[in-house]
Amino acid sequence: MVQILLLLLPALSPALAWMPVEDWESGSVTASMDESGQCVCHVYLPDTTFPADRVEHMQQVSKDLILEVEIQMNKMVSYEAKLDVYLEELKKLTFRVAMLESSPDSYIKLDFELLRIELREFEVLVSQLKDSLNSSSPMFDSLYTEIRNMTLIVNQLETYDKSNLEVIRIEFAKLQKKLEECQKEQEFIKPDIGNCNHTGIMSISKPIVVQLNAHLNAGFQYGGWGKDSKPVRGYESMYFYGAYSSPSVHNFYLYSNYENLIQRSAFKQHDIPGGWRGTGNNYIVHGNTIYYQINTPFSMTKLNLTSSKYDYRVIPAASQKFSYSYSDNQNLDFAADETGLWVIYASEESKGKIVLAKIDEKSFGIEDEWNTGAYKQLAGNAFMACGVMYLTRSVDVNTEEIYYAFNTKTREEKHLSIHFQKFQDKYSNLDYNPTDQKLYMYNNGYYVSYNVRFNKE
Incomplete structure (x- = not known):
């Protein structure tokens, strides 16, 4: 019986063929003879011998293979889409080459x-x-x-x-x-810097809009920018800028050149302390010094940009009641030209008409004055060029006009009509610079400049 059983083992299931002997011993084996006289063996194995761990392993392997197949299929879809794009580009390139050859x-x-x-x-x-x-x-x-x-x-x-x-x-x-x-x-018509051998302004160029202010804030509508009108050696290319959300003056920024102004890279910042903070925006940089207005006491003030030293002078006749038409607190307007430094104001005695005064830079006092026939509150702003004061006013939203001139040499008044474009309606600062014969305007938050052409006939 044992011999017959051993002979039949290879014909049994492969799972039985490699089962260890001890598993066989835990089961039962019976043998019988069928009707044809052949020996039939019956093997009964316990349930614990089924290879469940191997089946579970095969199932995990099967899942991993299915996932890998899906990944590869997705890659094929992606490659197919890319291939379509490349084929389309190739068609376009072929078309361009064909057109070029034709x-x-x-x-x-x-x-x-x-x-x-x-x-x-x-x-x-x-x-x-x-x-x-x-x-x-x-x-x-x-x-x-x-x-x-x-x-x-x-x-x-x-x-x-x-x-x-x-x-x-x-x-x-x-x-x-x-x-x-x-x-x-x-x-x-190239600028003849420093030469006043002409009869006055002939025309103003179109506005050159540089960019929004260095704070990148359109809400800073009040302020000013430009160059030193009498630069000290080594600072000929310096620019200044200061802007605020109200007609006030509390800090300034200095830039070594135009490129740094555009890049908002200041080399120095002046934060004005409380007792020296100003009002109005008609300040100017002249001789490495900023001149501006303060209200307590109401006076003209200066700040030396090198020593950071402050000083002020009261103009007894100047009044705080007369400002320009575009904004409040523009009572003292500082200007500079080829002949020196100026301050423009109005008084009770002049009944609101502009008084033009020449500033002595050394003593910081008034060396001469001229009374004009122009009402300050009717003007949008004013500037000086070659000893002549020019007043501007609005024509419409896009147009400004130089409408009045006063010559300090001849005391002659003249009515003009020289139009130039505005970038936006209102502006808070307008100054002429004799070093390049340009007008610098701070126009509703933007840096704007103009070339000035003089009549040299």
Whole structure:
């Protein structure tokens, strides 16, 4: 019986074939003879011998394989999508190469189409920037206008064919000649720094809008910026800036040059202590000193930027009742030109008309005065150039006018009408700088400047 059982083992299930002997012994084996005379063995094994741990291991292996298959399938889908993109790009590249090989004209058409695409992308960019800044600045309107104009130009140029190329060349030559003439004219009107051999201001250029103030805060509507009108050696390129949410003066920032002004990288900051804080915004930097107005006592004040020393002088006749039309507390207006340092104010005695006074820089006193016929409250602001005081006023939201001039040499008054554009309606500071013959305006939070052209006939 034992021999028969051993012979039959290989034919049994593989699970039984490799079972250890002790597992066999814990079961039971019976044998019998069937009707045909063959021996039949019956093996009964206990349940504990079933390899459950191996089955569980195989199930985990199966799950891991299924997960790996899914990962690989996802990769295939991703690769298929990328392949579609690359095939599309390849088609576009093939199309461009074919157009380039066919004729230069075809390439020019493609070039125009790319220009239009770039213009549309630029328009979207400007729109996004406008939305992100939540601004309705004229600067964005100007950009939109430029984009539309450029799109029209691109469309018009594309309509030209070879027959018009010669006409284009001729027109281009004419344009080049005009540009050369313009350059010569520009050289002719090049600023003659320090020379007052002229009859006064002829015109003011279009505004050069630099950027929003260094605080990047449109709420800082009051303030001023510019250059030292009488720089000391080593500080010829220095710029100053100070701005506030009300007509006050409590700190200043100094920048070594124009680039640092744009980058908001000041080399020095002056925080004015409580007893010396000022009002109004018609301050100026002259001879490395800031001149501004304080109200207690009401007087003109100066701060030396090197020594940080303060001083003040009272002007007995000056009144606090007469300010410019654009903002309050503009009672003392400091100005500088080729002839020196000035202060502009009005008095009770003059009944609100402007009094122009020359400041002695050494004694910090008044060395001379002129009474004018112009009412201070009607003016938007004032500045000095070559010993002549010029007053401005608003024509409309976008236009300012120099309407009055007073010559301190001849005591002659003159009514003018010299218009120039404003970036925004109101401004709090306007000063002429004799070192570059420019006007510096702090216009509702923005740095703005103008070139001044004098009549040299």
